[in-house]
Amino acid sequence: MLQPFRLALALALVWGAAARAEPAPGVRGRRERSVAVASTSAEPLPIVRVAGDTPTLFLFSSPIQKKTLTFDESRIRVLDAGERSIIVQPVANLGAGERQEIGVFFADGRAPARAAFVLVTDPAEVDSRIDVQRPEPPNTACQPTAQAPAPKPEDFVLLGYVDAKGVTTSSHKGTLDAVQGLSLDKLVAFRGTGWILADVKIVNGPDAPAWTPREAMFVGRVDMPLRARLVAKKPGAIPPGEFGRVLAVVEVPETKADLVFTLEVRGDGERRLTVPDVRFPKPAAEDAQ
Numbered sequence: 001m002l003q004p005f006r007l008a009l010a011l012a013l014v015w016g017a018a019a020r021a022e023p024a025p026g027v028r029g030r031r032e033r034s035v036a037v038a039s040t041s042a043e044p045l046p047i048v049r050v051a052g053d054t055p056t057l058f059l060f061s062s063p064i065q066k067k068t069l070t071f072d073e074s075r076i077r078v079l080d081a082g083e084r085s086i087i088v089q090p091v092a093n094l095g096a097g098e099r100q101e102i103g104v105f106f107a108d109g110r111a112p113a114r115a116a117f118v119l120v121t122d123p124a125e126v127d128s129r130i131d132v133q134r135p136e137p138p139n140t141a142c143q144p145t146a147q148a149p150a151p152k153p154e155d156f157v158l159l160g161y162v163d164a165k166g167v168t169t170s171s172h173k174g175t176l177d178a179v180q181g182l183s184l185d186k187l188v189a190f191r192g193t194g195w196i197l198a199d200v201k202i203v204n205g206p207d208a209p210a211w212t213p214r215e216a217m218f219v220g221r222v223d224m225p226l227r228a229r230l231v232a233k234k235p236g237a238i239p240p241g242e243f244g245r246v247l248a249v250v251e252v253p254e255t256k257a258d259l260v261f262t263l264e265v266r267g268d269g270e271r272r273l274t275v276p277d278v279r280f281p282k283p284a285a286e287d288a289q
Contacts, residue, residue: 028122030054032129037115039135045101045118050076051126052093060084060106060115060132068105068114075100076119094121106134109229167192168281180271181208185243191259191280197249198228198263202273206241212268213238216248218261218278226250230265237268258282 028051035046050056066081075094079087086104094100103116115132172187185201196218204211216228228248238244248263259280266272 028054028124028126030128031125032131033127034131034133035117036133036135037112039112045116048117048119048130049122049125049127050088050090050094050119051121052090054126054128055079055087055089056127057129058086058088058117058132059129061134063107064115065105065107069102070104071102072100076102088119090119090121094119109231162192165193165283168283170279170281172275172278179274181205182211182271182273184273184275187263187275187278189278189280191283193283194254195249195251196259196261196280197247198275198278199245199247200263200265200273200275201243201245202238202265203243204238204240208240208271209269210237210239211271212236213244213246213265213273214267216246216266217264218248218250219264220259220261226252226261256282 031049035048038045048056048058061084063083064081064086066086069078069081069086071078071088075091075098077089077091079089081087088102090100098120100119101116102119103114105114106112112135115134117130168191170189172184181204183203183205185203187201188199190197190199198216198218202213213230213232216230218226218228220226228250231247231249233245233247246265248265252259259282261278261280263275263278264272265275
């Protein structure tokens with residue numbers, strides 16, 4: 001057993017070390033930590049502590065789409081954005097009770113498709129680095145993502161997806177014979193600023209097995225195939241005799257010409273739906289406003 005004097009000395013040394021570890025009064029302690037992305041919209045968003053005099057670095061475990069960053073520019077500055085990182089700093093310390101949201105979509109489109117955080121200012125601490133962890137899906141097989149929480153309508157303009165030229169469309173309707181038990185009911189092709197999207201309604205034959213669409217490709221006449229993000233309106237298999245709706249979207253370089261692709265939607269049992277000559281009309285003329 002420690003003698004009283006020795007015990008007092010040991011406690012004094014411990015308290016002294018703790019006092020030296022405390023930040024100076026009025027100075028926020030800097031912290032580095034990991035946070036997990038919310039897996040569903042029902043989960044609360046992780047809280048990150050920011051300060052007007054300290055940049056906060058977010059490091060992501062998967063590549064992100066920088067163009068999809070959403071935040072209040074009057075309150076938050078993005079100092080830099082990379083393939084897997086962003087650096088943010090509030091214009092000034094956020095007020096008591098003020099909560100600012102910042103979010104970004106991952107590049108691969110799988111769930112959870114978006115990382116979002118609530119930013120607050122804490123008088124005692126600031127997060128100088130956040131390692132963003134993305135939960136793995138229960139089934140690691142390639143699955144089309146569920147309908148992702150989309151940006152608000154005004155974000156399409158602010159993020160540059162829609163400009164003064166607007167969006168052009170074309171459509172197919174019921175022109176394909178059923179192959180491998182799959183047929184096309186309807187396809188609408190959308191083209192915006194730097195992106196194309198095919199909205200496809202697929203019919204699974206009544207005598208065919210249930211079929212889950214898992215990936216999509218846009219195959220051009222010359223260039224390499226483009227792997228698309230596949231979003232299912234209703235995730236899971238399309239039962240026999242029923243239809244399903246999927247969206248295939250990919251970013252493309254700017255060009256003033258029409259784009260024509262063959263769309264391939266692949267799924268279970270190597271079954272696929274192939275839609276040739278999907279036309280994405282050229283953008284409207286610059287002066288057509």
